Amino acid sequence: MNWRQHAACARMDPDLFFPVGSSGPGALQRERAKAVCRTCPVIQECLDWALRAGETSGVWGGTCENERRELARRAERTRRYADR
Numbered sequence: 001m002n003w004r005q006h007a008a009c010a011r012m013d014p015d016l017f018f019p020v021g022s023s024g025p026g027a028l029q030r031e032r033a034k035a036v037c038r039t040c041p042v043i044q045e046c047l048d049w050a051l052r053a054g055e056t057s058g059v060w061g062g063t064c065e066n067e068r069r070e071l072a073r074r075a076e077r078t079r080r081y082a083d084r
């Protein structure tokens with residue numbers, strides 16, 4: 001978890017990364033959080049951690065919950081295909 005000390009969000013209000021709702025102010029907040037992630041030097045490490053941990057809420061590694069669910073689904077499909 002060393003990567004966390006290099007996080008662009010280290011000194012920011014964590015609430016920014018946990019928007020409530022998927023439209024209106026929640027959607028705007030989610031995009032603001034993602035904009036911070038895009039400047040983050042550890043975005044990949046953060047995303048990998050969130051996927052491994054199964055984080056089901058918030059913005060991690062520049063992704064929201066739905067995007068991580070889709071990434072996990074794709075990874076599972078790829079694993080199943082590779083096992084054939």
Ligand code: SF4
Binds near residue numbers: 007038042043044
């Ligand atoms: S990718 Fe986003 S949530 Fe993850 S450490 Fe960086 S700024 Fe924080």
